Amino acid sequence: MKKRRVGGVACSPDWETIGGDGARRIDPMAEFLQFAFSGLTVGAVYALVALGFTLIYNASGVVNFAQGEFVMLGGMSTVFLALAGVPLPLAALIAVIVAVAIGLALHRFAIEPARGASAVTLIMITIGASIFLRGAAQIVFDKRFHSLPPLLGADPIRFDGAAILPQSLVVLAGAAIIVALLWGVIDRTLLGKAVIATAANRLAARLVGINTRRIVDFSFGVSAAIGAIAGILVTPITLTSYDVGTLLALKGFAGAMLGGIGSAFGAVVGGLLLGLLEAFSAGYISSNYKDAVAFLVILAVLFIMPRGLLGRAQVERV
Amino acid sequence: MKVLNHIVAAVSIGVSILFAAPNQTWAQTKIGAVLSVTGPASFLGDPEKKTLEIYVEAINAQGGVNGQKLQLVVYDDGGDANNARTFATRLVEEDKIVAMVGGTSTGSTLAMIPVFEEAQIPFISLAGAVQIVEPVRKWVFKTPHTDRMACEKIFADLKHRNLTTIAIISGTDAFGKSMRDQCVAVAPKFSINIAHEETYGPRDSDMTPQLTNIRNKTDVQAVVNTGFGQGPAIVTRNYRQLGITLPLYQSHGVASKQFIDLAGPAAEGVRLPAAALLVADKLPDSDPQKLVVVNYSRAYQQKTGQSVSTFGGHAYDGLMILVQAMQRAKSADKVPVRDEIEKTKGYIGTGGVVNMSPTDHMGLDLSAFRMLEIKHGDWTLVPDAGS
Numbered sequence: 001m002k003k004r005r006v007g008g009v010a011c012s013p014d015w016e017t018i019g020g021d022g023a024r025r026i027d028p029m030a031e032f033l034q035f036a037f038s039g040l041t042v043g044a045v046y047a048l049v050a051l052g053f054t055l056i057y058n059a060s061g062v063v064n065f066a067q068g069e070f071v072m073l074g075g076m077s078t079v080f081l082a083l084a085g086v087p088l089p090l091a092a093l094i095a096v097i098v099a100v101a102i103g104l105a106l107h108r109f110a111i112e113p114a115r116g117a118s119a120v121t122l123i124m125i126t127i128g129a130s131i132f133l134r135g136a137a138q139i140v141f142d143k144r145f146h147s148l149p150p151l152l153g154a155d156p157i158r159f160d161g162a163a164i165l166p167q168s169l170v171v172l173a174g175a176a177i178i179v180a181l182l183w184g185v186i187d188r189t190l191l192g193k194a195v196i197a198t199a200a201n202r203l204a205a206r207l208v209g210i211n212t213r214r215i216v217d218f219s220f221g222v223s224a225a226i227g228a229i230a231g232i233l234v235t236p237i238t239l240t241s242y243d244v245g246t247l248l249a250l251k252g253f254a255g256a257m258l259g260g261i262g263s264a265f266g267a268v269v270g271g272l273l274l275g276l277l278e279a280f281s282a283g284y285i286s287s288n289y290k291d292a293v294a295f296l297v298i299l300a301v302l303f304i305m306p307r308g309l310l311g312r313a314q315v316e317r318v
Numbered sequence: 319m320k321v322l323n324h325i326v327a328a329v330s331i332g333v334s335i336l337f338a339a340p341n342q343t344w345a346q347t348k349i350g351a352v353l354s355v356t357g358p359a360s361f362l363g364d365p366e367k368k369t370l371e372i373y374v375e376a377i378n379a380q381g382g383v384n385g386q387k388l389q390l391v392v393y394d395d396g397g398d399a400n401n402a403r404t405f406a407t408r409l410v411e412e413d414k415i416v417a418m419v420g421g422t423s424t425g426s427t428l429a430m431i432p433v434f435e436e437a438q439i440p441f442i443s444l445a446g447a448v449q450i451v452e453p454v455r456k457w458v459f460k461t462p463h464t465d466r467m468a469c470e471k472i473f474a475d476l477k478h479r480n481l482t483t484i485a486i487i488s489g490t491d492a493f494g495k496s497m498r499d500q501c502v503a504v505a506p507k508f509s510i511n512i513a514h515e516e517t518y519g520p521r522d523s524d525m526t527p528q529l530t531n532i533r534n535k536t537d538v539q540a541v542v543n544t545g546f547g548q549g550p551a552i553v554t555r556n557y558r559q560l561g562i563t564l565p566l567y568q569s570h571g572v573a574s575k576q577f578i579d580l581a582g583p584a585a586e587g588v589r590l591p592a593a594a595l596l597v598a599d600k601l602p603d604s605d606p607q608k609l610v611v612v613n614y615s616r617a618y619q620q621k622t623g624q625s626v627s628t629f630g631g632h633a634y635d636g637l638m639i640l641v642q643a644m645q646r647a648k649s650a651d652k653v654p655v656r657d658e659i660e661k662t663k664g665y666i667g668t669g670g671v672v673n674m675s676p677t678d679h680m681g682l683d684l685s686a687f688r689m690l691e692i693k694h695g696d697w698t699l700v701p702d703a704g705s
Contacts, residue, residue, distance in 0.1 A: 031530055031534070034526055034527070034530045034560075035526075035527050035530070037526075038524045038526040038527050041524060042523060042524050143360065144576060145547070145548040145576065147579070147580050147582070154582070154583070156559045156560075156561070163526075163559050163560050163561060165559055234523070237523065237524070238524070238552070239523070239548045239551060239552065239580060241548065244521070247521045279524070279526075279527050280527075282527040282528055283527035283528075283530060283531060287516045287517045287518060287527070287528045288490075288517050290519075291519065
């Protein structure tokens with residue numbers, strides 16, 4: 001470091017800039033807020049993907065690795081429908097319907113015929129389905145990146161020194177509404193009771209007259225819809241392409257594991273936590289190790305609490 | 319008719335037309351190409367294949383080279399270096415090619431080099447990395463500029479603006495990492511001080527934490543982003559979101575209209591180095607490359623209906639350098655053709671002016687890159703900072 005003599009006093013250039021250029025130095029609180037919002041936005045998407053995992057896992061015991069493709073389908077279908085001249089709200093609605101249809105088809109034509117198979121086989125089927133969907137998207141859509149216009153304008157909101165995109169708030173609000181609706185349906189309706197019953201014991205549920213196939217259909221459809229809505233909401237921020245699903249599925253799964261697979265509330269907590277972990281380690285530690293730090297924390301948590309933060313105790317019935 | 323004229327003009331730049339006797343045209347010169355036409359690098363390989371096909375057809379319509387028609391043998395490696403090597407062996411042993419244009423990615427090229435070195439067949443690669451021609455290998459050449467040159471171009475521009483302390487934010491993919499390493503290596507040559515570094519994953523969707531850290535470094539005067547794909551577009555958006563006003567430089571890896579579309583208004587004022595081909599229409603008439611790039615982009619757009627990319631341009635340059643070497647050698651024999659490729663001087667291509675030598679098997683200098691600034695959603699040429 002070069003030292004300069006100013007009026008007989010030695011001072012380093014660094015010291016001068018701290019005093020001189022106050023505008024560019026932001027306080028630790030603003031920095032913290034910036035990281036937190038970054039983490040919450042990314043985490044909200046992980047949370048929605050994790051929620052999709054949980055729903056299908058609960059109803060059918062399948063870990064659906066094609067969950068990320070629903071996010072891709074939502075975003076890409078909306079982009080291409082909008083390009084074809086369909087008004088944006090209608091395009092988004094059709095995109096969700098398309099994703100739901102594909103989710104149902106996935107259940108009926110890929111999962112249902114292999115119902116008796118082992119968990120590993122079912123996971124392989126979903127991975128196969130995800131590769132198939134990605135390949136099909138490459139042909140039906142294209143291989144380029146796409147974006148959508150943000151819902152509430154692109155000018156960032158300045159909040160206590162941090163800059164937040166309005167779309168981030170839309171994503172967070174969307175995630176909150178989905179979680180609330182889901183909770184309402186599962187907890188307060190007969191349909192929800194049927195889902196819980198199917199999750200608890202499929203045979204017993206069928207014996208009391210629940211059409212369990214319909215219930216699993218329902219959970220695949222809802223999972224697909226949640227994924228697609230997440231895809232539409234985040235595309236203005238994160239952009240989309242035919243292959244966004246892979247990484248999201250992985251992160252969503254990690255979030256679901258962290259929160260405790262099988263727990264809807266845990267999925268949301270796990271997803272948000274994963275996003276925050278990534279943002280804070282990128283901001284405070286090093287962007288080189290942000291994924292490593294996040295996964296280290298997950299490993300540590302699972303080591304201490306093998307069922308995740310909010311996982312249900314697994315009771316072995318004899 | 320006008321279209322035809324353009325194609326003829328484009329071809330005649332590289333090919334002096336030889337009026338071969340009709341009964342001689344049965345003899346054929348086989349040229350091989352292994353390209354990543356499908357798979358993750360297809361956006362590179364696809365225009366390369368189309369370009370080679372268009373121009374081989376055009377050259378043959380003019381009577382071929384040295385009275386022999388060209389026959390193009392293309393294999394698709396799907397972006398897999400193992401496939402590339404298998405196809406390279408097939409080109410040598412079964413197709414018995416006399417020369418090779420292609421090798422879309424650095425990985426494929428490096429996998430194929432031993433095959434062609436052993437068979438002693440001239441190999442003009444279309445891949446970017448400097449390792450292909452450094453150290454110089456007797457039979458291997460390349461047409462695209464390197465990421466080191468992109469760094470040098472950016473640093474020359476920084477120096478011109480009296481900006482010396484920078485931060486680098488790089489993608490952790492192969493392209494971002496390689497260019498970051500080259501930038502770090504050449505920075506001292508331009509007395510650029512890299513004060514801070516950040517990275518992001520190729521699929522990351524939010525870089526505000528990294529950029530917040532850069533913003534907090536008060537001595538940083540400009541930011542350079544080495545990356546590829548959607549990452550740089552998100553970096554650019556986050557950069558404006560955080561209200562950072564320092565000059566932002568992107569790499570030649572995102573020099574396409576798509577980047578402007580994705581980054582939107584945030585791209586305003588971003589500078590990046592790019593090949594002349596991208597700004598064909600904006601070049602002054604005095605520019606030596608003007609004629610070549612305008613003719614090539616017209617011919618390509620006319621034939622394919624797609625907009626032109628620099629990658630197809632690399633294939634054009636490779637084919638033309640080879641064809642000219644064959645003409646000077648007056649044969650398609652491997653040894654004289656190789657020697658003539660190495661003697662290429664003053665070839666004006668889409669990638670720049672090529673002057674090869676026994677120690678330089680690429681032959682481009684910094685003038686191959688133009689510094690562009692994005693203004694009003696379009697490219698504008700920045701007056702040359704000198705190199």
